[in-house]
Amino acid sequence: MRTSKGVEWAVHALINLAWLQEAPVATAQLAAGHDLPPSYLNKVLQQLVRAGILESLPGARGGFRLARPLETVSMLDVVVAIEGDEPLFRCAEIRQCGTIGERFPDSSFTRPCSVKSAMGRAEAAWRKALAEQSVADVQAAFAANTPNAGKRVRRALGRG
Numbered sequence: 001m002r003t004s005k006g007v008e009w010a011v012h013a014l015i016n017l018a019w020l021q022e023a024p025v026a027t028a029q030l031a032a033g034h035d036l037p038p039s040y041l042n043k044v045l046q047q048l049v050r051a052g053i054l055e056s057l058p059g060a061r062g063g064f065r066l067a068r069p070l071e072t073v074s075m076l077d078v079v080v081a082i083e084g085d086e087p088l089f090r091c092a093e094i095r096q097c098g099t100i101g102e103r104f105p106d107s108s109f110t111r112p113c114s115v116k117s118a119m120g121r122a123e124a125a126w127r128k129a130l131a132e133q134s135v136a137d138v139q140a141a142f143a144a145n146t147p148n149a150g151k152r153v154r155r156a157l158g159r160g
Contacts, residue, residue, distance in 0.1 A: 006044045006082045009036060013045060014053065014078070015139045018070050019150035020159055024055075024063035033156050044082060051081035070139060076130035088123050091116035 013030055027045060031038040045064050048054040055067045091113050095101060143149045154160030 003079060003083055006040075006047070007079055009034075009041055010044050010048055010078050010082050011075070011135060011138060013041070013064075014048070014066065014070060014073065014135050015142060016153050016157070017054070017064065017066050018136075018139060019153045020065075020157065022065055023159060024057045024061065024065045025157060026063040029157055030064070033153070047081050048078075051077065053077060053081060070136035071134050073135045074131045075133045075135065075138065076127055078135065079130055087120075088126075089116065089119035091119075 012034060016030065016033065017025060027042040028038045030036075030045075031041045045054060046056070049056045049064070049067075052067055053073055054064050056062070056064055093109075093113060095113055095115075096104075096109055146152075151160060
């Protein structure tokens with residue numbers, strides 16, 4: 001399983017915006033802070049706006065800011081905002097295909113595919129673990145491992 005870079009970029013953008021304490025920040029400024037392509041980061045930020053995680057403020061002093069506290073935003077919320085809510089595994093029922101599938105009676109396929117069931121359990125555990133962690137938890141871990149992280153971000157973005 002692999003998530004796009006957009007998920008990582010989204011989480012970092014949210015953490016950085018939280019450290020800026022409600023001040024809107026332009027996409028170009030956020031992108032420059034981590035040397036990211038502004039146009040792609042803007043697409044990521046717009047996905048967070050559609051999910052109700054960020055607000056987009058127009059105008060010369062506009063930009064993006066948090067729409068709600070990070071304590072209320074789970075890591076799963078971010079993944080779903082960026083990647084969508086489609087299941088990670090799609091069973092193609094290959095157990096029924098080809099010469100192997102032909103060797104089994106139709107009654108063999110009345111129960112769910114065991115591969116699909118196993119993958120479903122794994123995905124449910126992954127989603128549960130993400131849902132149990134807020135972005136604020138990730139920010140707190142970052143701050144605990146990096147002294148003055150918030151202050152450094154504010155300085156890097158010209159806010160402190």
